Amino acid sequence: MALDSDAVEAVAFDSYGTLVDVMSIEDTIGEYVDSPEPVTKLMRNRSLGYAMVGNAIEEYDSFLEMNRHALRYAVETLGLDVSEDEREEIISALETVPVFDDVHPVLERLNERGYDCYVVSNGSEDMLETMVDHGDLEDLIADTVSADEIEQFKPDAPLYRHAADRIGVEPEAICYTAAGWWDVPGAVHVGMQGVWINRQDTLWGPYETEPALTIDSMGELADELE
Template structure:
């Protein structure tokens, strides 16, 4: 059950604050059908991070993303040069920002809730995301997987974030659009808030989220109600 007595709020980045599906515009200029390429790219990228956690093969997320894009393009026989691939990859620095992001984080700050980003992204990616989303003045900090060389949903990253924030895990709520991130946060002792923008069904596997919301505004409403 969700407990609104929080010391801070943490947010995932990709799919939560910024829309990874917006890469399809860059892909559309170079492949006939961008949607399946985009989906395979995203899923492979996440799979690579989870394998890396168990095989001591960490590399910064930008490199994981490059490898995953290379694979997705090869699967779909896309005739794309290395230079064009890197141009597509660079769109991760300027992904579309969801409309409610700045407004909601500003409301949380005004209500006294420190806000942090906790992400698989490497520092350079997160710097550009924060700048592009125009939320640098609203955040109390950004925590990257690069700091511990472990990706979500490994508990080490969430515990590291709690230590940096200075709050016990149980006093943090982690907001994410990714089910595996929600369950990872819960496993590490945080409260897991599922941001379900598309009204999807929850996974039949594992724990239920502590709270489900359709928007970040909806999450703020729950806290301030």
């Protein structure tokens, strides 16, 4: 499978880990613990696990709330003394994580080429609103689509299909870019053209499904669509 740039009518992105550096929360965690990296990784993995289990058992809570539970799990599992107020300071930092350096110039290039750019995210509506505002993305993002709208998370199919309906084009006309090895397969499964930006230099999963394109930076995506 290769990216069919001629078929692309809209470009969609995941948010956390793709447009903004969610792992930078490690800096805030480091204000309260001596070794923040294990906390950050355990929190991130646990929050994703909570999302997938929530889908499976048809229970929904906001992504921010699941991260709150995941952070508590991480610090208690690692035996760390982090108070509830300190955990709230860490969770608040999730809403103001920085935009990756390659995002603004690429979104500008795509907009100039006539592509409307969207965000499709497990993040709550409030989180996405803050992300767009804090990241100075208002003029570059046409709209955001949140899991809150259907109370179901990626990588299950309904949120991708809902996003295609919201965007107003068929799934195969959407170029969907994400850093998550678990996220891109969900988009491809519903017919979107999935682009995997391998920001963490990791391995693709053991799937028969393959991304239409694998890139190391956003600039490669803009090159393909020009």
